[in-house]
Amino acid sequence: MQQKSCPSSVKPTDTAILAQVTKLASPYKGKEDMLIQVLKKVQTVVGHSSISKDVAIVVAEAMDIPLINVYEVASFYSMFATTPRGKNVIRVCKSAPCHVKGAAEVMEAISKALGVQFGETTPDEKFTLETCECLGICAVSPAMMINDDVYGELTPEKAVEIIKNY
Ligand code: FES
Structure with missing residues (x-):
């Protein structure tokens, strides 16, 4: 659609x-x-x-x-949008285990690829970038969620590749 x-x-x-x-x-x-x-x-x-x-x-x-x-x-609760969001909401975990495994680099790569900062929505309203607390999958940190899909063991390159599928 x-x-x-x-x-x-x-x-x-x-x-x-x-x-x-x-x-x-x-x-x-x-x-x-x-x-x-x-x-x-x-x-x-x-x-x-x-x-x-x-x-x-x-x-x-x-x-x-x-x-x-x-x-x-x-x-x-960050899962509820109180301001308009993009079609896809990307939430990168910023809790300590993900942070020490490179969440900041992942965030930087995503931000650069989409041309917006965390807390912002792309001009085409396709993506909103947010951070979140622990997603409960620290064993495979760093981790992120896109809508209801969870991804772990991220690298900056892998995260950008995943986003291309949305
Ligand atoms: S700290 Fe990131 S998933 Fe648990």
Whole structure:
């Protein structure tokens, strides 16, 4: 499927998507401890776009919890996008085991190949670069995730090759 580029301004979320979010979050009314699980599901519904203000409001209302709590969780966990992201999100682990095995060189190579810094999105909105904490695969560090795919034993060259497949 071809991805159309979105304008950079923030558009209201599609009402069909908001209806899906309501349906998804409503069964968890009053169960704030389920917020992370709900937001994970919501992120799959909104795709690579962000958990925008209108989505957060719908989640808060459907779960009957304060909006600020939704924002706090969404911004604390890097897996949830609160600002628009590219189609593919590359997360390079910056925790100590990966760091000592060359994560910084991997990041530098990726940044150079895509022409943007970590924390930024490419102008064509194809990639967003982020760092993350331990991915749980330290044995094969340095490691990164692209969307839901995990890669280990990276070298700068290998990382750039992998990205070419996206
Ligand atoms: S420290 Fe990077 S995967 Fe564990």
